[in-house]
Structures are given as structure tokens and as C-alpha cells.
Amino acid sequence: MNIWRTIRVSLRALSRNKMRSFLTALGIIIGVGAVIATISIGQGAKREVEKRFESMGTNLLFVRPGSHSYRGRHGGGGTYQNLTPDDAKAIAEKADAVKYISPSVSARAQVIYGNKNWNTSIYGVGDKYPEIRNWEVDEGIFFDEYMVRAGQKVCVLGSEVNENLFEGADPIGQLIRLKKLPFRVIGILQSRGESGGWFNRDDMITIPYTTAQKRLIGRIDRIQSIDISAVSAAKTVEATKQIEEILRIRHKIAPGAEDDFYVGNMSEIAKGAAESREIMTILLGAIASVSLLVGGIGIMNIMLVSVTERIREIGIRMSVGAREKDILLQFLAEAIVLSILGGFLGICLGIVGSKLISRFTELQTLVSMGSVALAFLFAGSIGVFFGFYPARKASKLDPIEALRYE
Amino acid sequence: MENNHLIQLENVKKIYKVGETQVNALRDLSYNINEGDFLAIMGPSGSGKSTLMNIVGCLDKPTEGKYFLEGEEVSTFDKNKLARIRNKKIGFVFQTFNLLARTTAIENTELPLLYSSMSKKEMRELASKSLSIVGLEGREFHRTNQLSGGEQQRVAIARALVNNPSLILADEPTGNLDTKTGKEIMDIFKKLNQEKNITIILVTHEAELAQIARRRMHLRDGQIIKEEENA
Ligand SMILES: Nc1ncnc2c1ncn2[C@@H]1O[C@H](COP(=O)(O)OP(=O)(O)OP(=O)(O)O)[C@@H](O)[C@H]1O
Ligand SMILES: [Mg+2]
Numbered sequence: 001m002n003i004w005r006t007i008r009v010s011l012r013a014l015s016r017n018k019m020r021s022f023l024t025a026l027g028i029i030i031g032v033g034a035v036i037a038t039i040s041i042g043q044g045a046k047r048e049v050e051k052r053f054e055s056m057g058t059n060l061l062f063v064r065p066g067s068h069s070y071r072g073r074h075g076g077g078g079t080y081q082n083l084t085p086d087d088a089k090a091i092a093e094k095a096d097a098v099k100y101i102s103p104s105v106s107a108r109a110q111v112i113y114g115n116k117n118w119n120t121s122i123y124g125v126g127d128k129y130p131e132i133r134n135w136e137v138d139e140g141i142f143f144d145e146y147m148v149r150a151g152q153k154v155c156v157l158g159s160e161v162n163e164n165l166f167e168g169a170d171p172i173g174q175l176i177r178l179k180k181l182p183f184r185v186i187g188i189l190q191s192r193g194e195s196g197g198w199f200n201r202d203d204m205i206t207i208p209y210t211t212a213q214k215r216l217i218g219r220i221d222r223i224q225s226i227d228i229s230a231v232s233a234a235k236t237v238e239a240t241k242q243i244e245e246i247l248r249i250r251h252k253i254a255p256g257a258e259d260d261f262y263v264g265n266m267s268e269i270a271k272g273a274a275e276s277r278e279i280m281t282i283l284l285g286a287i288a289s290v291s292l293l294v295g296g297i298g299i300m301n302i303m304l305v306s307v308t309e310r311i312r313e314i315g316i317r318m319s320v321g322a323r324e325k326d327i328l329l330q331f332l333a334e335a336i337v338l339s340i341l342g343g344f345l346g347i348c349l350g351i352v353g354s355k356l357i358s359r360f361t362e363l364q365t366l367v368s369m370g371s372v373a374l375a376f377l378f379a380g381s382i383g384v385f386f387g388f389y390p391a392r393k394a395s396k397l398d399p400i401e402a403l404r405y406e
Numbered sequence: 407m408e409n410n411h412l413i414q415l416e417n418v419k420k421i422y423k424v425g426e427t428q429v430n431a432l433r434d435l436s437y438n439i440n441e442g443d444f445l446a447i448m449g450p451s452g453s454g455k456s457t458l459m460n461i462v463g464c465l466d467k468p469t470e471g472k473y474f475l476e477g478e479e480v481s482t483f484d485k486n487k488l489a490r491i492r493n494k495k496i497g498f499v500f501q502t503f504n505l506l507a508r509t510t511a512i513e514n515t516e517l518p519l520l521y522s523s524m525s526k527k528e529m530r531e532l533a534s535k536s537l538s539i540v541g542l543e544g545r546e547f548h549r550t551n552q553l554s555g556g557e558q559q560r561v562a563i564a565r566a567l568v569n570n571p572s573l574i575l576a577d578e579p580t581g582n583l584d585t586k587t588g589k590e591i592m593d594i595f596k597k598l599n600q601e602k603n604i605t606i607i608l609v610t611h612e613a614e615l616a617q618i619a620r621r622r623m624h625l626r627d628g629q630i631i632k633e634e635e636n637a
Contacts, residue, residue, distance in 0.1 A: 005520065016508050316504050319465060320518035320565065321493020323486050398463050405441060 010333040024302040027295025028342030032375045034288040036350025039371040042281025044364035048359040061228040096170040097239035099231045102126030103223040105212040112177040113165040124212020132229040140172045140187030152212035155183040159191035159204040259384030296382035303390035315402025328395035335387020343379030414437040418471035433628040444599045446616035449625035455609045463575045464488045497566025499576035503558040505550040512546040515564045536564035547632040556587035576608035
């Protein structure tokens with residue numbers, strides 16, 4: 001029998017017992033659906049992270065105090081402060097792979113306008129900060145070099161802060177209070193529509209870093225970090241090297257000794273974050289594939305029942321000339337057809353499921369071709385693997401005994 | 407070796423081992439059957455009729471002895487080759503019909519052709535021809551459970567007939583049918599034998615029906631005790 005005829009024969013056999021076929025395939029349908037849906041959650045999370053980092057700019061670098069073992073920590077290095085405004089100035093002057101720098105100082109503070117108040121992050125940054133971060137100012141202006149040098153009490157609000165304090169009224173030119181000091185609002189950042197998460201630019205206030213040093217931190221000789229943009233994404237490695245060289249000399253670090261600062265870039269952090277999501281995806285997928293395995297065992301179970309139930313049919317087929325191979329292939333084809341059909345329905349279920357998840361929950365989902373192909377392949381091989389034993393059992397039957405079987 | 411015999415059995419023995427005991431189902435049986443013959447095998451229960459049929463039908467092999475079918479020593483063939491022989495040269499009719507449940511008459515009839523290389527169209531043509539030979543024209547798409555016992559046995563005969571075999575074997579084909587229907591089935595076998603020159607071997611308990619055959623063989627304890635031939 002050729003392959004198409006075998007498949008047709010097995011389809012006929014399966015359709016003769018539709019309900020049972022469906023129930024058998026159900027294990028695979030649910031298994032594949034679960035795999036697709038869970039992987040889509042993991043991939044959605046990964047995509048989300050990547051997107052967030054992409055919007056920050058790929059040529060972004062930053063310098064933080066502390067050694068390599070501190071890498072990846074957010075929030076400005078805490079107690080360990082050894083970066084100075086002069087470090088930043090030296091980088092700006094000497095490193096030619098660097099385009100812009102911005103010294104940063106941050107704190108959390110209560111802001112007050114009229115009878116409204118709001119607790120938010122205050123970022124003291126340089127005038128080139130919007131260029132480094134790819135930010136747009138929606139209304140008004142960002143502070144310029146002069147305002148920074150003079151340490152003026154001006155501020156630019158994130159959109160969420162603006163809404164909470166001004167509730168639609170025109171904020172430009174108004175005075176708000178930060179740690180009891182009046183700051184003039186000169187601009188509003190364009191909203192990104194983010195909610196929650198660290199470094200949410202909608203929920204922050206930027207002020208000149210010089211002002212922050214003087215008024216918030218009280219130390220004008222220290223900064224917490226330096227944000228830098230390389231001249232291009234391709235130059236980030238070169239820029240990193242130049243920055244390291246400059247700072248090692250300035251910090252008088254002996255050759256071979258460990259840096260007391262850390263130069264990182266966003267793509268590294270993005271990769272790290274994406275990787276941790278990847279691991280989550282794999283874990284979820286592995287858990288879901290257990291249900292696929294259970295589905296496979298279900299197929300084997302039903303195929304064994306089906307072989308026993310159809311011993312006479314097998315005898316009849318053998319008596320009219322079916323060879324061992326024909327019987328083997330027929331039952332194997334039934335198992336494979338079942339699991340492939342199950343796999344197909346499972347993929348549909350998984351896609352619909354992941355759409356529903358992203359619709360009714362906060363989770364983002366992404367169904368990738370890779371996960372679909374993987375689930376399909378997995379389902380097919382489960383059919384082969386768990387279908388083989390029953391099929392072989394069927395093919396080894398003795399025709400005379402099979403014909404006599406009641 | 408003579409070649410005009412369709413079937414040659416030489417000192418065929420069949421021994422079943424059940425635990426410690428041996429059952430001699432066939433003891434040293436030699437017999438020839440010519441092409442176009444019509445043979446009825448008779449004998450008491452347990453005399454080895456079915457055992458003989460299974461060997462002749464290539465479903466089983468003798469424990470000892472030789473079996474030639476159309477000059478080929480099939481008793482040396484492996485399972486696959488025996489399956490080919492069953493597919494090309496032999497048709498079976500059983501007491502219990504042995505049709506596939508929930509399947510139409512024509513699909514049952516086509517079954518042997520599934521295992522040969524033939525197009526769907528050819529299969530359909532041959533199967534409907536077979537069904538009309540056994541008088542089931544117009545019943546092609548009835549399911550087996552919608553047919554009477556006599557009709558089911560006709561489908562079984564059509565199936566046995568469809569691959570144009572040289573030999574049809576029927577083990578008590580009328581055993582589950584009433585006398586009148588049994589007679590009709592026997593008439594079909596007679597017609598096939600006379601008009602198509604197909605060799606027919608059938609097992610029956612009923613002496614009257616056995617008269618339709620040209621030759622009769624009586625078995626007891628795995629041995630031939632009597633042979634008869636119509637004048
Ligand atoms: N698979 C087997 N294992 C053991 N013994 C068997 C087997 N098949 C048949 N026999 C024995 O062989 C002998 C002949 O059996 P067989 O089925 O050929 O008889 P039969 O003439 O067809 O009888 P009946 O008219 O009842 O069908 C019997 O004694 C039976 O018990
Ligand atoms: Mg018998």
C-alpha cells in the first residue's frame with residue numbers, strides 16, 4: 001500500500017469512531033495548546049523588554065561606581081560614590097567615540113503644587129540628556145547648558161506627574177515645590193504610555209544635575225552616574241574602551257587592579273533581561289510539554305485498546321493479503337494522523353488562548369513560528385513514538401488466531 | 407513434479423503442542439486437487455478440516471510435509487510471501503462472514519485490492535463487478551449491518567472473488583444460514599466453479615449440500631478415511 005492509501009485507510013478507520021478519536025486527540029490538543037500559549041507569554045515578555053530597551057537607544061552607555069561585581073544594579077551605586085563632575089567633563093573632552101554625556105544624580109522626593117502632592121523620582125541630569133535618551137519634549141523646553149551651569153531651579157515633568165499635579169491646567173511657568181524649594185516648570189516630556197516598572201519616564205521629574213547636587217544631595221563634588229551616548233551604535237565598544245582608559249588614569253588605578261567603576265551599555269542589560277525571560281519561557285514550555293507527554297500516553301493507551309478491539313479486523317485484513325508491514329503502517333498512520341490533527345487543533349487553541357490572555361490580562365503574548373513548528377514536530381513524534389508499540393503488536397498477530405478472536 | 411495439479415499435498419502433518427500434550431491435527435495427509443475442481447471436505451468436529459483449510463489457504467504452514475500451489479512449494483515461504491499468495495491467488499469465505507463492521511458492501515469487497523497496486527477507479531470497477539456476480543447489484547453502499555446474513559455472505563464471496571483468484575476456500579460458509587439461504591450460497595459457488603472455472607474447496611457438515619460438489623473428502627482424526635466423486 002502506498003502512503004496516501006495508508007493515510008486514507010487510517011482516516012476512514014478514525015472517522016468510523018469519531019468520538020473516541022476526538023477524545024484520544026484531546027490530550028494532544030490540550031498539550032500543544034498549553035505549550036503554545038505558555039511559550040507565547042514568555043516570548044511576549046521578552047519582546048516587551050526588548051522593545052523598552054530599543055526605545056532607550058542602542059548607542060547608550062553608562063558609568064556607575066563600583067566594580068564589576070556590582071554590574072546590573074540600578075539606582076546609582078548607593079553608598080559607593082567615587083564619580084565626580086570632572087570625570088564626566090574629562091570623558092566629554094577626551095573620548096572621541098563619545099557624542100554626549102550627562103552626569104546624573106537621583107533621589108525620590110515629594111512634590112507639591114497647591115494642595116496636590118505626589119511622590120516621584122527626581123533625576124538631576126545634564127542638558128544633553130534628552131538627546132542621549134531619545135526623548136522628546138512635548139510642551140515648553142528642556143533646560144539648556146546655561147541653566148545647568150547656573151544651577152537654576154527649573155524642572156521638566158513626566159506626563160504622569162503633570163497630570164497628577166496640574167490636572168489639565170497649563171503647567172508651563174508655574175512653580176512647584178521640591179523639598180520645600182520652588183522650581184519653575186519649563187517643559188513636559190512626551191508620554192510613552194508606560195505604567196509601572198523601574199525608570200518609568202512618565203513618572204519622574206528632571207532637573208539640572210548641578211541643582212540636584214546642591215539642593216537635594218548636598219554634595220557638589222560627587223555624581224552618581226554618567227549617561228553617555230556613543231557617536232553610533234557601532235562605536236559603543238570603542239567608546240567603552242576610551243571611557244575606561246580615561247577613568248583608570250583619573251582614578252589612579254594601577255595596571256592589573258580592578259576598576260572602581262563600571263561602564264555598561266543598554267544592549268547588555270537588555271540581553272540579560274531578555275535572557276531571563278527566555279529561561280522563563282523554556283521553563284514554562286517544559287512544564288506544558290509534560291501535558292503533551294501525558295497526551296502521548298493517552299494515544300498509546302487508546303491505540304492498544306483499539307488494537308485489541310480490532311483483532312478480528314486485523315485478521316480479516318491479513319487473510320486477504322495484508323502484510324505485517326501494511327498493518328504496522330496502518331496503525332502507526334492512525335496514531336500519527338491523530339496526533340498531527342490534534343497538534344493542528346492544539347495550535348489553533350494555543351493561538352486563540354494567547355490572544356485571550358493578552359486581551360484579558362496585563363500579559364503580552366507573542367506566538368512565534370518557531371514555537372508552532374516545535375509543537376507540531378513534537379506532536380508528530382509523540383504519535384510515532386507512542387503509536388509504534390501498539391502498531392507493532394497489531395502487526396505481529398497470527399492471522400488464524402486473530403480471525404477466531406471473539 | 408506434475409504441473410497439472412493446482413494443489414499438491416505431500417505427507418502433510420500438523421502438530422499442535424498444548425503444554426505437554428501434542429495434538430495431531432493432520433497425520434500424514436497426501437492429496438492432489440486439480441484446477442477447476444469442486445471439493446467438499448466433511449468430517450466430525452475436530453477432525454482437522456479447518457486445519458487443512460488454513461494450510462491450503464496459506465494462513466498456516468504444515469509442521470511436516472510439502473505443499474505445492476501451482477507448482478510452487480509454498481510450505482517454504484515466509485510470512486510476507488504467504489501474504490502475497492493469499493492476496494493474488496486465494497479467496498476466503500468464513501462461517502461468520504468476517505466483514506468489517508460499519509463499512510459498506512463495496513468497501514468490504516475492495517479490501518483485497520487495497521493491498522495490491524491498483525487505482526481507486528479500477529478497484530471500484532472490479533468490486534462492483536464482483537458484487538453483481540453474487541447478485542448484490544444496487545446494494546453497494548449498504549453497510550454490512552444493514553444486510554441479512556445471506557447477503558453478508560454474498561459480500562464475503564464477492565470479496566473472495568474480487569482479486570480473480572485461482573482458488574476459493576470456504577470453511578462452513580452455510581453454517582450460520584438457514585437451509586434455503588445456504589442452498590442459494592452453494593448455488594453461487596457452483597456457478598463460480600462452472601462458469602469461471604475457479605477451484606473451490608469448502609467444508610460442510612451437511613451431506614445434502616456437499617452433493618453439489620464434484621468430489622468429497624471425509625476426514626477423521628486428521629486422516630482421509632473416504633473419497634467420493636460424482637459420476
Ligand atoms: N491453535 C491450536 N492449538 C491447539 N490445538 C488446535 C489448534 N487449532 C486446532 N487444534 C486442534 O486440532 C484439531 C483439529 O482442529 P480443527 O479446527 O481443524 O477441526 P475441525 O475439523 O475444523 O472441527 P470443527 O468442525 O469443529 O470446526 C482439534 O483437536 C483442535 O483441538
Ligand atoms: Mg473448523
